[in-house]
Amino acid sequence: MSIVVDAVSKRFGDFVALDDVSLNVRDGSLTALLGPSGSGKSTLLRVIAGLEAPDSGRVLIAGEDATAKPPQRRNVGFVFQHYAAFKHMTVAKNVAFGLTIRKRPKDEIDERVDELLKLVHLDGFAHRYPSQLSGGQRQRMALARALAVQPRVLLLDEPFGALDATVRKELRAWLRRLHDEVHVTTVFVTHDQEEAMEVAEQIVVLNDGGIEQVGSPRDLYEKPANEFVMRFVGPVSELSGQWMRPHDVEILVEPSGGAAEAQIDRIVHLGFEVRVELSLGDGESTWVQTTRGRVEELELAEGQIVWLRPEAAPVSV
Amino acid sequence: MKSKYALRFVALGYLALLLGIPVGMVFINAFQDGFAAAWDSVTTPEAQHAFYLTFVMVAVAVPLNTIFGVLCALAVVRQRFRGRALLNALVDLPFAVSPVVVGLALLLVYGRRDGWIGPWLADHGVRVIFSTPGMILATMFVSLPFVVREVIPVLREIGTEQEQAAATLGANGFQTFFRITLPAIRWGVAYGVVLTTARALGEFGAVSVVSGKLSGQTETATLFVEGQYQRFNQTGAYAASVVLALLALVTLLAMNVIKPKESRG
Numbered sequence: 001m002s003i004v005v006d007a008v009s010k011r012f013g014d015f016v017a018l019d020d021v022s023l024n025v026r027d028g029s030l031t032a033l034l035g036p037s038g039s040g041k042s043t044l045l046r047v048i049a050g051l052e053a054p055d056s057g058r059v060l061i062a063g064e065d066a067t068a069k070p071p072q073r074r075n076v077g078f079v080f081q082h083y084a085a086f087k088h089m090t091v092a093k094n095v096a097f098g099l100t101i102r103k104r105p106k107d108e109i110d111e112r113v114d115e116l117l118k119l120v121h122l123d124g125f126a127h128r129y130p131s132q133l134s135g136g137q138r139q140r141m142a143l144a145r146a147l148a149v150q151p152r153v154l155l156l157d158e159p160f161g162a163l164d165a166t167v168r169k170e171l172r173a174w175l176r177r178l179h180d181e182v183h184v185t186t187v188f189v190t191h192d193q194e195e196a197m198e199v200a201e202q203i204v205v206l207n208d209g210g211i212e213q214v215g216s217p218r219d220l221y222e223k224p225a226n227e228f229v230m231r232f233v234g235p236v237s238e239l240s241g242q243w244m245r246p247h248d249v250e251i252l253v254e255p256s257g258g259a260a261e262a263q264i265d266r267i268v269h270l271g272f273e274v275r276v277e278l279s280l281g282d283g284e285s286t287w288v289q290t291t292r293g294r295v296e297e298l299e300l301a302e303g304q305i306v307w308l309r310p311e312a313a314p315v316s317v
Numbered sequence: 318m319k320s321k322y323a324l325r326f327v328a329l330g331y332l333a334l335l336l337g338i339p340v341g342m343v344f345i346n347a348f349q350d351g352f353a354a355a356w357d358s359v360t361t362p363e364a365q366h367a368f369y370l371t372f373v374m375v376a377v378a379v380p381l382n383t384i385f386g387v388l389c390a391l392a393v394v395r396q397r398f399r400g401r402a403l404l405n406a407l408v409d410l411p412f413a414v415s416p417v418v419v420g421l422a423l424l425l426v427y428g429r430r431d432g433w434i435g436p437w438l439a440d441h442g443v444r445v446i447f448s449t450p451g452m453i454l455a456t457m458f459v460s461l462p463f464v465v466r467e468v469i470p471v472l473r474e475i476g477t478e479q480e481q482a483a484a485t486l487g488a489n490g491f492q493t494f495f496r497i498t499l500p501a502i503r504w505g506v507a508y509g510v511v512l513t514t515a516r517a518l519g520e521f522g523a524v525s526v527v528s529g530k531l532s533g534q535t536e537t538a539t540l541f542v543e544g545q546y547q548r549f550n551q552t553g554a555y556a557a558s559v560v561l562a563l564l565a566l567v568t569l570l571a572m573n574v575i576k577p578k579e580s581r582g
Contacts, residue, residue, distance in 0.1 A: 051481050070484070071481070071484040072488060075487075077485065084479050086479055086483075087501065088500040101487045101492055142482075146486075148486075
C-alpha cells in the first residue's frame with residue numbers, strides 16, 4: 001500500500017526533528033530513509049507507524065488518513081534496531097503474537113508461524129527463547145513477527161544497525177530477496193549509504209529534519225542535488241574548487257591545458273583499488289581513486305609530480 | 318588470598334553477631350521445655366486467633382499494595398506529569414516515618430472521640446481504631462513502598478520497545494500490559510510481594526498503637542509475642558516468635574524456588 005506523508009512537522013522541546021516534510025512512497029516499493037543521526041529519519045518512520053504523533057501534517061496509508069489512528073489500528077509491521085523481542089516468549093509465540101491478539105484459530109496460527117519461520121530460515125528454532133538466538137536470528141524473528149499480521153506496510157528502524165559486519169551484509173541481501181517474494185511496501189531507516197544503495201529502489205536523503213533529495217541509488221550518486229547529498233552518498237575529492245568523485249579525476253604524467261599540478265604523497269594499495277593521495281600547488285590536499293593496472297601503466301611513485309583534471313562529464317556540484 | 322578470607326570472615330561474622338546468634342537463641346529458648354510445651358503454647362485459642370489476625374493483615378495488605386504498587390510504578394516510570402517527583406518521594410514516606418508515628422497519625426484521623434472522620438464513621442457503625450480495619454490500614458501503610466520500589470527499576474530496565482512492538486502488532490493497552498509488561502516485570506513484583514508479606518507479618522509498632530491489644534480479639538501474632546512475654550510466659554513468646562520466623566523463611570524460600578527459571582527465559 002502506498003504511504004503519503006503530507007507536510008509533517010515534529011519537535012521535541014527545542015529540537016526540530018521534522019520540518020514540514022512531505023514524501024510519497026509507492027505501493028510495493030522498497031525505500032530507504034538515509035541520513036546522519038539527528039536528521040529526523042527515525043522520527044519520520046515512527047510518525048508513519050503512529051509511535052510518534054506529528055505536531056502538524058498528515059500521514060495517509062493506502063490513501064486513508066491514519067494521522068489520528070493509534071499504532072495498533074494502522075496495521076503496519078515495525079522492526080526495531082534492538083529487536084524488541086518478547087523475552088518471556090518462545091520464538092513461535094513471538095511470531096504468533098499479532099495473530100493471537102486477533103484471536104485467530106489455533107490451527108491457522110500454527111500453520112502461519114511454520115510458514116513464516118521457514119521464510120526467515122528459523123524453522124527448528126520455534127521452541128527456543130530469544131536469549132538463545134544470535135542477533136541476526138533475533139532480527140529475523142522480529143521480521144517474521146511483523147510479517148505475521150500481513151501488514152499493509154513494513155517499517156524497519158536501522159534493522160541491521162546492531163549486527164556485526166558479516167551478518168549485516170547477509171541480511172541486506174536477504175531483505176532484498178524477501179521483498180521480491182513478499183512485495184509489501186517497505187521503508188527502512190539507515191545511516192549507511194552503502195546499505196541504502198544496495199537494498200533500496202528509492203532513497204530519501206534527510207538532513208536537519210528536512211528532505212534533501214529523493215531518487216534511485218544511481219540518481220543520487222550521479223545527479224546529487226547538492227553538496228550534502230554528494231558528500232553523503234559517496235566519497236568526494238576537491239579539485240580546483242569543485243567537488244567530484246575521486247574516481248572521476250584523471251591523473252596525467254604530462255602537463256596539459258587546464259590540468260592542476262600536484263605531488264603524490266602516498267599510494268595506498270587496497271587490492272584492485274588504489275588510493276593516490278596528493279598535495280596541490282596551493283597547499284590543499286586531495287585524493288584520487290584509481291586501479292592497480294592504471295598505477296602500473298603510468299609508473300606512478302610517491303614524490304612524483306603529476307597533473308590532475310576531471311574526466312569527461314564528471315559528477316560534481 | 319588472605320584478603321579474600323578476611324572479607325568473608327567480616328561478612329559472615331557481622332551476620333552471625335547481628336542475626337544468626339539472636340535468632341538462634343530464640344529457637345533454643347522456644348524449645349527449652351520441650352517441643353510439646355512449645356506446641357501447646359502456640360495452639361491456645363488466643364494464639365490461634367493472633368495468627369489468624371496476622372493472616373488477615375497479610376491477605377488484605379499484600380494484594381492491595383501489589384496492585385497499587387504496580388500502578389504507581391507505571392505512573393512514575395511511564396508517564397510525565399506534574400507532581401511525579403512528589404509521588405515518587407511520597408512512596409518512601411513509610412520507610413522514613415516511625416511506625417509508632419503512623420499509628421498515632423491514624424488515631425488522629427480515625428479516633429472515635431476526637432479523630433478527623435472517626436466520630437462520623439462511629440455514628441455510622443464503622444469502627445476503625447481498636448478494631449481490624451485500623452490494624453489493616455496500619456499494616457498497609459508500613460508495607461506500601463516495597464512493590465513500588467522493586468518494580469520501578471525493572472520497568473526502567475525493560476524500556477518501552479517491547480510495548481511499542483506489541484502496539485504495532487495490534488495489542489491494546491490492556492493486552493500489552495497483561496501479555497508483555499506484567500510478564501517482563503514479574504520477578505520485580507514477586508520480590509516486592511515477598512518483602513511486603515514479610516513486613517506485614519512482622520509489623521508491630523503501628524498496629525500496636527491502633528489495636529488496643531485485646532487478647533483474642535485485636536492481638537496479631539507480634540502483639541501476642543509481646544503480651545506473652547509481659548505475662549512471663551517465655552515459652553509462649555519464643556514459640557510464637559519461631560512460628561513468625563518460619564513463616565517469613567517460607568516466604569523467602571518460596572521465591573527462591575520459583576525464581577531460577579527466569580534466567581533461561
